[in-house]
Amino acid sequence: MYSKKVMDHFMNPRNMGEIPDADGVGTVGNPVCGDLMSVYIKVKDNRLEDVKFKTFGCGAAIATSSMITELAKGKTIEDALEITRKDVADSLDGLPPVKMHCSNLAADALHAAIEDYRKKKEAEK
């Protein structure tokens, strides 16, 4: 049902964990639905210096979270915001149709983390 890439990211998730002093945290989903994702970012000179995640959910949820950290790491804030759900799914060689909506939340979590970072910066001013 899943591509080899999905299984690889599920079995060997990249950048798993929290960033204790993260500059931004984005959490999306809900344990009631079966998927909950948190993405943590560390920003330096407008670039995502570090990206980590923690996820409760199915195989696709874990794989997409792992993939988003790889896609986003090193990118500028602006470029990271351009990453879409489709980009994540494509980078994993596709997801089963039913998973496209319910478990493909990683891009949203990343965007939420950037939003959080921007808000914090705004507040500092």
Added chain:
Amino acid sequence: MDYAAGMPLDPRVFKAMKPYFTENYGNPSSAHSFGANAKNALMKSRERVACLVGAEKPEEVIFTSGGTESNNLAIKGVAYRNKEKGNHIITTTIEHMSVINICKHLQKQGFEISYLPVGKEGMVDPERVKDEIHDKTVMISVMYANGEIGTIQSIEEIGRIAHESQVYFHVDAVAAAGKIPINVDGEHIDLLSVSSNDMYGPKGVGALYIRKGTRIQPVIQGGGQERGVRSGTENIPGIVGMGRAAEIAKEEMAAEGKRLSQLRDKLIMGVLETIERSYLNGHPTERLPNNANLRFSYIEGESLILGLDMLGIQVSSGSACTSKTLEPSHVLLAIGLAHEEAHGSLVFTMGKQNSEEDVDYVLETLPGVVKRLRAISPLTPKEMLR
């Protein structure tokens, strides 16, 4: 360990079926010797299924295309035929989807359905059933055992209540037949659904026991086979297979049931002892011999299935992610689990090909899979990860 999803055909069953595809392809309705041969096979299979469920007369067994059709025939057939008596049916919230969807269908046609809640361990309280009966009640439909959480109901007690109130009692025994003893007479059962592929028989065959004198109408009209209750040329190879499967099940039930319940208990105890925040779903003792339904906090069932599959262990889950509807199992919600708890449940259903080594292997590997997923989950309390 996912026998509930599909069982292999017993080689002895296959052997019994084989001649009926190519050599003995007669139609039981024909008058010639070929037909007589098929008719004879049909009769023998009927006897064997009757014997498995404790029916006195073989002719009380009607062959169908499987458990779903048996449930349709039993519930719709009795509901439609007894409309002048009443329109009320009592069932439970943990029935198989076929029973629940049949009842929903009848509801749209003006029938009144009571879906009785169950306790934390999945038991229906017979007193609740009694209280629910009124003068328009025509039928009570309660499953013998639940294939997902394994809980076995107090069938005899509910049967007695049904009979005292002169209400038909239908039992969906698809998950129970062949695994635990059933006695339609002693348990006051009027209609009982069974399926062949849940006892190592072929798929696409089932049976419905209908007590003599039960007022029922067919849901499939046609040439009048099966005493007019279920028309259509009989699936002789399938029926022969089901008959043989029933015969084997009857012979081996006691020994196999004992063996499986020992494996089951070893698995349950082992998991509960070695994995913290793990729980058993369903009843601790009134439970199918081959079923262990376990729940793990902070993680989700599908990822558990995948992780175990990579290690060669196949199981099932109550998680939404593994269902067609994207809803968690209605059974787990009915026993009072929160959605996130239902998501984290795993169902082990064991069978003939499982051994103690399999259980040992699960006990060796499962803790690691749970630990890994808990490390990834944001819900896991920090102190548990140390």
